[in-house]
Amino acid sequence: MNKILLSSLFLLVIQLNVFGQSDWKLNTEKEGIKIYTSQVPDSKIKAIKVECEVQATPAQLVAVLMDVNNSTEWVYHTKSCTLIKQVSPSELYYYSEVNLPWPAANRDFVAHLTVSQNPVTKVVEINGPAVPGFVPVKKGVVRIDHSSGKWTIIPCGDHVKVEYALHVEPGGNIPAWMVNMFATDGPMQIFKKLKLELQKPAYKNAVLPSFENYTAGTDRAEIKSSYR
Template identity: 30%
Template sequence: MKILLCLVLVIFSISVYADQDDLNTLQKQQDWYIVKQDKTRNITTYAKREDGKSILSFKIEATVDASLATLASIHFDVANIKKWYWETLESTLISKVSDTEYIYYLRFKTPLAPDRDAVLKATIEPYQMGHNNYMLLSLKAVPSALPIPDNVTRVVAFDMDIKFTPLVDGKTKMDVQGHVDPSGHLPAWTVNLFQHQAPYATMVGLYRMTKRPEYQKVSYPLAFRYMQQ
C-alpha cells in the first residue's frame, strides 16, 4: 500500500511540474490574471494572490443561459448541490434561519488527503428592480456550528460572494469572488492547482443543472427569497 501511494505521488508530481513553474510565476502577481477562458460557454475564471495569504483567491465571470429564478432554485436546493459542485460528496441543509438566511453542510473529496468539510452560513440580498437589480448570495464559514466527523478536516476559511444580474435576453450574468483555504497540511502549491480547476468545473456543473426540467420550470415559492416583492 505504501509503495502504491509513493508511485501515485511521483506520477502526480511529474504531471504538475510544468504547471507549477507557470503557477509560481503567476502567484507573484497581486492582480487578477486569467486562468481559463471558455468563449463557447462564456465562462472566464481568474486567480489572484492576496496580501499575507498563501492560498489564491478566485473570481468567475460568466453569462448563463438561464433565468435568475432557475439559478436561485439550483443554489437553494442544498440537497442536490453535491450533483454539480466540484468534488462534493455530501450537501445537507442544517437550518433555515429566515427566508434570506440558512446554514448548510458540505463534504468534499480531497485527493491523497482526508476529506474536507465546511459548515456555511448563506445570506441572501434579494433582487429588487430599480434598487439593486441583482441578487447577491454571500457564503461564509461557521466552522464551530457542527461537530467535526472522524477522519475529516474542517474548512475554517470559506468566503464567497455570488452576484446574479438578470439580462434583457433571459440570461443571467454571474460574478463570483471568493477565497477558500482547505486547512490541514496540504502544501499551498497543491491547493492552488486545485483552486485553478474548481471554479471552472463548478460552473460547468451548474450549466448542466440549468438544463434539467425541474429547474427550467421553477415551482414557486422557492425555498428562500430571491426577489423583493
C-alpha cells in the first residue's frame, strides 16, 4: 500500500510540473498541428504539448482514445496494445509496447486511463499516467514506470479543440536523435493519423461514457490475473 501511495504521489507531482508549465516553446507548426516543448524540473527529457482542431465530437474522440486495442493503427511506433481491465466505461488499464529503432531496446508500460467532464463547460479530460508493477517485466524490454499524459477536449461548435500534454521518463540509454524524433515527428504523425481514425464508421455514433468516480486502489493481483 505504501508503494502504491508513493507512486501515486510521484505521478501527481509529475502531472503538476507538466500540466502547469507556462514556458511552452513552439517547436513545429504544420497542417494545423502545433507542437510545443518545455523543460521539466529535475528531468533531462522535455515535455511536449500538441494543439489542433479536428472535425469531431468529444464523444468520438473519447471513443477512439478508449479503444486501446486499436491503438496500433495510429499511435506512433506502437508494436502492441492490449486492454488489461475495463473498470467502467470511463476507466481502464492497458499494456503497450513501443517499438524503438536500433540500438535502443523497446519500451513498454501499463497506463491507467480515466475520463472526466466538467459539467458546466463540458470540457473533457483524459488522464493516462503510467502505473508501475502491474505486469511482469519482459526480457529485453525496458519498463517505463514514470510518465504522465493528459488529453483536454474542448467543444467548439461543430468541432473540438484538442490539447495533449506528455512527459515520459524512458529509462535506460536512448540516443539524443531518437528522443528528438519522438518529440517532434511522433506527435505530428499521431495527430495526422488520429484525424483519419476519427472518420471511421465505428466511431460515427459514439456517445460519451458515464463519468463514475474511479477507484484508484484497484488490486494489482486482479490486474495481473486478467493480463494475457
